[in-house]
Amino acid sequence: MNRRGKQVLGIILLAVIWQGASWSGIWSSYILPSPDKVAGALWTMLESGVLWQHIFVSLKRVFQGFSIAFLLAFAGGATAYELPGIEEYYKGFLEFMRNVPPISLIALLILWFGIGETSKIIIIVLASFFPMYLNIRKGFVSIDKKLLEVGRAFGFGRWRQFTRIVLPGAVPDILVGMKVGLGYSWRAIIGAEMIAASKGIGYLILDAQQMSRSDKVAAGILTIGAVGMACDKVFQVIGRMAVKGSTKGAAHENQGFI
Amino acid sequence: MKIRDLYKEYRVAAKRIQVLKGLNLDVDNHGITVVLGRSGCGKTTLLRLAAGLEQADRGCVEMGSDTKVGVIFQEPRLMPWLTAGDNILFGTGKRQGRGKQKVLDRHLDYLLELTGLKGFEDAYPSQLSGGMQQRAALARALAYKPDYLLMDEPFAALDYFTRNQMQRELLKIHQAEQKGILFVTHSIDEALTIGNKVVILEDGGCRKEYDLGNIPYPRDLLSEKMGKIKKGIVEEMEKTGEIGMFP
Numbered sequence: 001m002n003r004r005g006k007q008v009l010g011i012i013l014l015a016v017i018w019q020g021a022s023w024s025g026i027w028s029s030y031i032l033p034s035p036d037k038v039a040g041a042l043w044t045m046l047e048s049g050v051l052w053q054h055i056f057v058s059l060k061r062v063f064q065g066f067s068i069a070f071l072l073a074f075a076g077g078a079t080a081y082e083l084p085g086i087e088e089y090y091k092g093f094l095e096f097m098r099n100v101p102p103i104s105l106i107a108l109l110i111l112w113f114g115i116g117e118t119s120k121i122i123i124i125v126l127a128s129f130f131p132m133y134l135n136i137r138k139g140f141v142s143i144d145k146k147l148l149e150v151g152r153a154f155g156f157g158r159w160r161q162f163t164r165i166v167l168p169g170a171v172p173d174i175l176v177g178m179k180v181g182l183g184y185s186w187r188a189i190i191g192a193e194m195i196a197a198s199k200g201i202g203y204l205i206l207d208a209q210q211m212s213r214s215d216k217v218a219a220g221i222l223t224i225g226a227v228g229m230a231c232d233k234v235f236q237v238i239g240r241m242a243v244k245g246s247t248k249g250a251a252h253e254n255q256g257f258i
Numbered sequence: 259m260k261i262r263d264l265y266k267e268y269r270v271a272a273k274r275i276q277v278l279k280g281l282n283l284d285v286d287n288h289g290i291t292v293v294l295g296r297s298g299c300g301k302t303t304l305l306r307l308a309a310g311l312e313q314a315d316r317g318c319v320e321m322g323s324d325t326k327v328g329v330i331f332q333e334p335r336l337m338p339w340l341t342a343g344d345n346i347l348f349g350t351g352k353r354q355g356r357g358k359q360k361v362l363d364r365h366l367d368y369l370l371e372l373t374g375l376k377g378f379e380d381a382y383p384s385q386l387s388g389g390m391q392q393r394a395a396l397a398r399a400l401a402y403k404p405d406y407l408l409m410d411e412p413f414a415a416l417d418y419f420t421r422n423q424m425q426r427e428l429l430k431i432h433q434a435e436q437k438g439i440l441f442v443t444h445s446i447d448e449a450l451t452i453g454n455k456v457v458i459l460e461d462g463g464c465r466k467e468y469d470l471g472n473i474p475y476p477r478d479l480l481s482e483k484m485g486k487i488k489k490g491i492v493e494e495m496e497k498t499g500e501i502g503m504f505p
Contacts, residue, residue: 149311149335153311168337168339169337
């Protein structure tokens with residue numbers, strides 16, 4: 001059986017076990033909502049269009065937060081390479097912030113930025129910045145000095161060194177960072193939408209929790225996972241186009257990306 | 259290219275080591291000048307100074323202000339994310355392009371032909387053998403249209419037969435391009451095969467110079483004449499028995 005087939009079979013098997021467990025009646029349908037009940041809740045929300053709205057709102061937040069985090073991470077990583085002296089100023093602070101869970105900042109963020117979109121996006125930025133920053137930084141800083149010498153021998157200036165050697169050389173690490181960062185921003189959506197949201201998948205789950213609708217909670221979880229996977233796929237396709245054939249290069253192999 | 263009174267010192271583990279001590283060398287602008295020396299005698303240092311990759315403590319490398327040098331390192335140092343064609347064009351700022359956007363670059367075409375890489379322009383470095391990678395590195399340096407080629411033991415990592423073949427090809431390319439070449443090696447045979455002028459680098463300076471300009475290529479190293487020269491060089495190099503330690 002091919003890989004795709006095995007993956008699908010695994011999921012079907014899980015669903016069958018789940019269905020069997022709920023039929024067995026050991027747990028009440030409140031503790032373990034049956035697959036058909038969850039599918040029903042999912043279908044109702046899809047049909048009424050509510051779910052699409054939630055997905056759209058969450059996607060928009062994830063996209064905004066992720067983009068800002070990427071720009072910051074890229075700038076930070078590039079600075080670490082070009083101006084290592086400057087990096088020392090923010091290194092300590094970043095090391096500190098890396099150990100602070102974004103959710104612990106919710107109270108302060110609400111005080112400072114209110115309960116609007118800003119606080120939610122900041123949570124996502126905080127969650128996805130570090131994996132991107134660390135990978136992008138590594139990509140820039142660990143560039144092969146021998147390749148840089150080739151550029152110097154051709155009389156390349158700083159800008160050409162960066163755009164023609166450092167940046168393309170760092171592409172695999174940048175893509176890995178972005179991939180991990182995207183996953184982290186999805187995970188952060190629940191935390192972000194804990195802040196007085198009225199839309200979004202995170203809100204959907206928290207609201208269902210308060211209404212004791214475990215089937216809707218499960219439907220929300222399935223949605224987050226599915227949309228996250230879809231995003232990852234889209235990103236993979238874009239990434240592959242961005243690097244085109246370069247992934248065949250030796251330094252670009254086995255990066256876990258392709 | 260005239261190298262005058264070159265001094266260079268390194269610090270290794272808080273110890274000062276004088277690698278080059280007032281080295282003088284004339285590099286002919288279309289012959290092959292070979293600098294021969296043991297491992298660690300400062301050959302690579304000399305080449306790096308000539309290439310402008312390092313600064314001399316004293317002395318200078320004299321050449322015209324618009325003189326261009328192409329460097330070929332011990333390793334091919336190709337960009338793994340570029341095809342062979344794009345690697346060759348790397349120093350020129352041009353791109354080969356792919357598929358339909360592919361532009362025919364005459365010079366690239368000529369270089370591919372010259373270095374025997376025709377048909378491999380779309381291959382990535384990891385798909386090429388060591389010898390072919392080094393050819394691409396040579397083509398990359400030539401594409402830059404340099405006045406001088408600086409070569410740092412470029413064939414040292416290749417097997418015996420590939421090495422011989424590359425030496426023959428280098429002679430062919432030299433014939434076609436007529437560039438001044440400064441070639442650094444520790445192999446006496448290699449020096450005798452390709453050098454117009456062979457200079458022995460020892461104790462931070464050029465100890466002895468052999469003019470082989472009157473011996474035509476291809477040379478038979480087993481001939482009596484070459485054997486005599488080789489013997490002389492070996493004896494000369496054995497005089498100082500100490501092991502060098504500089505890069």
